Amino acid sequence: MSEFFQEAPGLKNQYTEDRLLQAYLHWRIPAMVVSNMTAHLTHLGQRAATDMLAWADEAEKNPPKHIPYDPWGKRIDHIETCNGWKQLEGVAAEEGLIAAGYERKFDEYSRIYQMALLYLYHPSSAIYSCPLAMTDGATRAIELYGDDYLKNKAYRHLTSRDPKNFWTSGQWMTERTGGSDVSGTSTIAKKVGDHYELHGTKWFTSATTSQMAMTLARIEGADKGSRGLSLFYLELRNDKNELNKIMVHRLKDKLGTKSLPTAELSLQGTPARLVGGEGGGVKKIASLFNITRVYNSVCALSHMRRGLALAKDYSQKREAFGRKIIDHPLHVETMMDLYVDYAASFHLVMRAVELLGKEECGKATEEESALLRLLTPVIKLFSAKKCMSVTSEVMEVFGGAGYVEDTGMPRMLRDAQVFPIWEGTTNVLSLDILRAIEKENAFKPFMKELGHRLQGIMKEPMAGQQLKGEVQAIEKSLKDLESYFHKIASGGTGGLEDLQTSARYFAFSVGNIFAATLMTEFALHTKDLRDIETARRWCTRNTLFEVPETSQSHRFSNAEIIKGL
Incomplete structure (x- = not known):
């Protein structure tokens, strides 16, 4: 009898294997611009599946060490990192992970290009994407508020493509x-x-x-x-x-x-x-953490994508009950649900990236800037929560092996938990959305954009043929969201407290409806049955608008219940 060994999952080029990313770029960016990006994206997609993986594995196996004193007792507080960590820093510089956003080679599309690079880089970076997020945020803060000294020194280092001169x-x-x-x-x-x-x-x-x-x-x-x-x-x-x-x-x-x-x-x-x-430190540093929130969202997105890529490959290798698990209908159904969550996050995050690129190039309207202010906390909380649930389900695809440390899957789950915490927790971000609405009247451009997109969708013949019910669900949910908001907003102090109490539900409703609109629009553009089914599932599987009724008496009783736990 031959001894059985399960074949491990593998990765191919992470750009050429990513149909959604490629289709999105061709949808939102002029063909000539995409053509100029493709070679580099393909190159980094290959590195993400080859040499970067080895360095990331080395970095994970050799975590940093704090060395407080030298051999003679002098306080040095040296933090020692391994070669793999340093090599991943070099990749970030060489591939222009920061520079691409500030050279603005592709004008307002430069941020899309840069975030596509980050999306490919992050899952193979051992979380070196974290220093890059703060580096990009600092670069933007210096661009906006720095004096000549900072722009001539720090800014030049932060945007360098030379690993020897690159700063984080x-x-x-x-x-x-x-x-x-x-x-x-x-x-x-x-x-x-x-x-x-x-x-x-x-x-x-x-x-x-x-x-x-x-x-x-x-x-x-x-x-x-x-x-x-x-x-x-x-x-x-x-x-x-x-x-x-x-x-x-x-x-x-x-x-x-x-x-x-x-x-x-x-x-x-x-x-x-x-x-x-x-003074004004909080406002100034907000320019920094608005960038880091976008990074957090893109990294959560690519974390999901990596999990799905590994699960897909494993599904084609693992046999159970007489056939490959990819051939079991229930497994396919589960994978499809995970993909739909990922796709919804993808479209939502990338819309914010589009707006960021326009704003930085001076091409965004006031309404688009206000919409970006609203979307930034939305994409962060939305993608982070989806990443946690998707990663947990992906672990189940691997069965018991997914619970074993050296397969790498437990690390993916632990790392996923950071996304809802870094750069503002879900509750903090939910309240920040309300501040964006209050201070910048951001709900109005949100409604205007979705109304405009729905009008365009309804002009497509396929909308009435294949996605009629889904479009109607979006329209109803959007109307319900607007009615709820105006009802609560007109309630004075009590209404404000009700809105704060339901802020999480409100935030996810905004994300659900916006994602549904973008997914439907994308499906009608590609006319690909896979995208149509993805949009259909998102609109029918989810309750797009779901905000519980709240009142002062309910808040009191809920508080008493929690205090009595």
């Missing part, structure tokens, strides 16, 4: 008082001559091996709360390559993202440069 940046906001609520920031900036010195503790700092960081601090004598915060730039090391009065207390022992160095540290008089003048 940290984003140091989180203190012991909390994460997203930065009003309690206790780091103090003291003016010393022509610069500032920072004193305080940062409880959670990713990309701690970067050359620079952007951080919030309160200038001595400034107002309390968020209003008194300013944005600062600091370099981690001095001319002697010693830490700039920074003490690293420890590396964080996290659930996932093990290869990524994340530290707790203190600033002990660290030299820093004020960015964009005193």
Whole structure:
């Protein structure tokens, strides 16, 4: 009797194997522009399935180490990373993961191009995409608010394609008082001559091996709360390559993202440069974390895609009950449901990327900018939650092997959990959506865009033939969402509290309906039966609009229930 060994899943070129990405690019970008992008995307798609995988595996097996002292007892706080981690940094520079967004070679399509590169890079990067997210955010903040010194030094390093000159940046906001609520920031900036010195503790700092960081601090004598915060730039090391009065207390022992160095540290008089003048730090750093939220969304999206790619390949190799599992109807049905969640996230995220590219090139209208402000938290919370559920289901495809560490699947699940937490939790983002609506009247351009898209959809003959019921479901859900919003918004203080209570449901309803519209529009463009079925499933499988009735008495009873747990 021959001994059986299960063949492991494998990967092919991650660009040429991705039908949705290719079809989307040809839908939204002029043919000549796509033609100029294709060779590079194909090249990186191949690297994502070959040399990058080996380096990522090395980085995962050799996590960073904190070395507080040298052999003679001198405090050095060196964070040691392996060769694989350094090689992945080199890939990011060589392939222009940051540069592509700022060279703007493809004008307003440059962000789409860059995020397509990130989408291919992330799943094979051992989460090096995290330092890149903060690097891109810092680059944008310097582009908007930096002085000549920062633009001539830091900006040039951040956008370099030369691995020897390329810099990454940290984003140091989180203190012991909390994460997203930065009003309690206790780091103090003291003016010393022509610069500032920072004193305080940062409880959670990713990309701690970067050359620079952007951080919030309160200038001595400034107002309390968020209003008194300013944005600062600091370099981690001095001319002697010693830490700039920074003490690293420890590396964080996290659930996932093990290869990524994340530290707790203190600033002990660290030299820093004020960015964009005193005050307004929260507004300025918002330009940074708006970029990192887009990164989080694209990475969650590509995390799902990698899981599906592995599951598809394994399904064609694994036999159960006398046939390949790809031939079992229930398995196919399950995989289709996962693909639909991924596709909905894809279209939603990429629409925000389109708007970001237009805004940065000065081609977005005021309404489009307001819509981007609304969509940014929507895509982050939406894609993150879908990523968690899809990744969990993908693990089941591998059965018991999916629960074994050295298959890599448990790591995928642990890493997926970070997406709903980084850059704002689901509740924080849901309330941020309400702020976008309140401060920028963003609900109006949302309704206008979807109304315009639905009008275009109804002009397509196929809409009435194959997707009539789905279009009607979108129209009804959109009408219900609008009625709900105006009803609640007109309710005064009580209405505002009701809207806050149901903010998560409202946020997901916005995402569900927008995704349904984009998927339907895409299907009518490609006329591909696979895309038509995907849109149909999304519209019929989900309740696109679902917001529970809330009232003050219900909130009181719910609070009492929770307190009594």
